[in-house]
Amino acid sequence: MKLERILYVEDEPDIQAVAKLALEMLGGYAVTMCGNGEEALAQVEQFEPQLILLDVMMPGMDGPTTLKRLRENPDTARIPVIFLTAKVQPQEVAQYQALGALDVLAKPFDPMTLSVQVQQIWDGQQGE
């Protein structure tokens, strides 16, 4: 399946702008930005993304909590989630994966390669 719709959850506006530009322009995805977990939960039903890029450190509901909530809802439970965080030590990656994340991307990210990375992860999980 081709990846077309991505929901990006990030509280930092600057990063929102950069990421959105990078993904839309360079990846050609349709990207919806959410500033926090609640917004994301609200948007996800509407937008029906194929992939959710989820920032870990967020005010209010942080990334993992948002993921949990997503998993609780059968409609959204199976949408793959990629975490974005500065903490990318292998054991930390394993932890996030244990939570149910598909993968973890490092911050800061290179806007040029962000799309490629996302695509790779998408393709990888598609293959299964």
Added chain:
Amino acid sequence: MRRLFRGAQRSAWIVFGGSLVLVLLAMQLLYQQVALDNEQKFKLHVEDVRDAIQERLRQHEQILLGAAGLFEANASVTRAAWRAYVTRLQLDRNYPGIQGVGYSQVVHPGELQAHIRSVRAEGFANYTVHPPGERELYTAIVYLEPFRDRNLAAFGYDMFSQTTRNAAMRRAAESGETAITGKVRLVQETHGREQAGFLMYVPIYRKDMPISSVQERWRALQGFVYSPYRVDDLMRGVMGESVTPLSFAIYDGETENEHELMHDSLAVNGAPATSPAKVGQYKVSQQINAYGRQWRVRFESRPEIETSWWSRQSMLLATSGLGFSVMLWLFVALINARREQAEALASEMTAEIRRSERQLKANETRLNEAQRTASVGSWELDLASRQLHWSDEIFRLFEIDKNTCPATYEAFLETIHPEDREAVNRAYAGSLENRQPYEIRHRLLMKDGRIKWVHERCSTEFDAQGRAVVSRGTVQDITQLALAERQARDSAEFTQSILDNALDGIISINERGEIQSFNRAAERIFGYVADEVIGKNVKLLMPEPYRAEHDGYLDNYHRTGVPKIIGKGREVTGLRRDGSVFPMELAVSSSQRQGRPLFVGLVRDITERKRVEQMKVEFVSTVSHELRTPLTSISGALGLVCSGRLGELPEQARSMLEIASKNSLRLTHLINDLLDMERLVAGKLRFDMQGQDLMSLVDQSVDNMRVYAQQYRVALEIKERADGARVRVDAIRLQQVMSNLLSNAAKFSPAGESVTIRVRQTGRNVRVEVEDRGSGIPEEFGKRVFQKFSQADSSDARKKGGTGLGLAISKELIECMNGMIGFHSQPGQGASFHFELPLERDRKALLEFHGDAPPGAHRVLVVEDDPDIAELLMRMLTDAGYAADAVGGAELALKLLESHEYDLVTLDLMLPDRSGVSLLATIRARPEFERLPVIVVSAFVEDGKLAINGEFEAQDWLDKPIDEARLMSAVRHCLPTQTAATRARILHVEDDVDFSGIVAVMSREIADIEVVHTLAHARERLGRAHYDLVILDIGLRDGNGFELLPQIEALQPRPQVIVLSGREFQAPEQAAIFQTLVKSRTSSESLLASIRQGLKDRASPDRKEGAEDET
């Protein structure tokens, strides 16, 4: 001997008396017996004598009868025949006493002449019958032999003429019997001693005539044969040769008429006349019928003889009796004494026995009690008889009923816990074998399953052959002890395991610094084994200079009780065994062990930490620098591009670039903050402190932040201003603080709200407040507001931006600028951050003004524009007890002089508004100030003097820098009455308001008392004013009163200190405390007295100095 005479010798005496009585009785008896005997003997003797007398008389009668026989036989008796008869008699030899034997012829009166002629015819020419006279009948002694001596006188004597003779002759004649006369005086008594005499007559009748009747006898009477006797002679030797035991006296007649005494044997025998003293014991008078006469013979025992011979016996009896009595007495006395002794001994012994018994009983009881108290029982086993004896306590201990179950070895074994029986048995057997006493601890198992622990000791006695005789032992209940021991052991093990497992080193030292304990961690840290260091001084773990300091710390603590390190975590350096040093964190607490102080130190090797810190610092520093460099390029480049100067940019490109630029700026800020923080912490930040107009700085900051705030759609409003307020700050840093506060306020304010800024003066400070209407700061976060990297919610920061260092930096900055920073927030109602800075003193302004001076104190005006010098002068003056005001400008000085009374002025010549010289001139010009003493204290003394040129006086001129002693002496010189008039000042440091109130009222009369309630306040007051006496409470709200002592000690002149406390305390030695009192023990009188004394002592040094001055 004495004992013999003692006490109950009554019996002896009685016996003695009895014996004596007996003796006396015996003697009496004896006497009586003797008397009887004597009497008997006497009687016998009497009989003997009587018989003898009568015998003699008879013998003599026989002679006469013999002579009469002559006449009978012969027709006539011639003279010659008569002579022959008598001679043959040998009168002298055989018949003492008889004077002779004679014949008296009866002559009738008619025959008288014929008679005479016939006799004369015989040859006796002178013969006559005498006494002449006419008588009825005449007798004449015709024959008398021995015809010599006295007898011659009797020749021819007519005995019949004499009455007494006549009587006897008649009797004889009439009776025909022999008759004797009564007592006569013989005619023979012509010479010599006269004796009593008598005559014996035997009548002679004519043979052929009848003599049957008296008449016939008269007719027949021829004559008489007679003998005269001298009685004494007659009686002499009547008793024979032997000594007569009696004396007798013969009285003629029937009475013992002295006239009739014929013979007294005593007198005759030459013995002295019976003296009344020696009256004979026995007397008897008897009548002897002596031929018609009655002789009364009184017999008397002779006292000499009777005495001698019965006294000998009685003497014997007496002495022997006495002797016997004495012996008896002695005997009895001895017996008595012995008996008494024995009795005494017996009673003593009885008493002794009783006492012993009692004691024994008491001892027994005591033993029992002791055993019960100590829970020790004793037992004894007689090995020969296998008899086992248990003391009561054993029964109690073993919980065996004494009455039902006897003491047996089996019972003993049974009570022992089964697991221990073997051991006990073995121990006993072993002790018998080794002949050694043993002790063993074992358990007892009670019937209900309880276990008791006991300690048993036993020793055995052996006889000469080495056989065991008796075993004795004690059993002590040590259950409690055993439990306690176990607990103690457990506790110790627990403690030890804590110590062993603690990660930090735990070292304890005593008051001499000697190491008492050293746990495993300490071993690890220092590289020593505990045994190597225990007992040694802890200094060995420190390198210099700490080593030397440590002694100082300990010393100081001992002296003052104020610990220097204790309680505080300090970073020090430690010295390892291998000589290497390492950084160490040390926290010391004090404790006590067995009454001695014990210091416990927690040691942490912070080498790692330090390294990490160092690394961090270096890292921060390096990285910051490393980061800065590229950032400069980035932000620079971006800035250029964004400025538009390098050409138009497409929309998206521009927004991206702006984002980039903004964030690179953010990065720069962050790095700056980090660096600042690091430098602040290291103390490396430099401040350029200048006097600034605060409001202008605030305005600037606000203006600068407006644009930033606008981002958040927050307005900044200054609602209150303090124009003209000046502060000494580093302008840039102050603005940094302002930015921080403003940006925070803006960040946390909801959009559309405004942030309010207020600036106002509060006393000596100026306060800047920045208030927002955001969500406020939660309570639990309140404490951490000013900490590094702390933000209420870490994720919040990402949204709000900021480094998390802002407030921490601001706090440091403000504090470095002598201010304080704080906040106030109600959650949900926003937050208000504020800081206060001290106002810069207006040099021209009034620096200090004390208002009403205490009465009696001298007031000094210090005119000095340099605030530090002014402060110095003020301190000197107030310490010395003066009231001082300081003013920085001349005009103000004058105003003050006019409005208040000053006794002295110190004058700086360099004043901001006028020269001191001109001020002096002005002062002197005023008449009211003519006498006002002025001391010039200036750096330009010489110039000043020149300027004045002697025109007006200053009391003294003092150089700067100020010599305090010189100044004070000058002041005193100007104000000599200082000491006398001063009222003492007391500072009472006390947090108990009531008590301090009481003390204040009490001491009102003697001193001015100022009360402060906290240490901090006390410090301040001590720094600003002079006190003569400090009353110091120990327990204050914000610390220990002792902490003030160093400050007090440093004061010049030093006030006296009275330490008052609520409870007993140990004052640190050598602390200069005048007196220490305990509140509850000190009456108000004694407190007052102490205060008085303290003030008095305090005053004397001054007086001494004053005296010095005057000489």
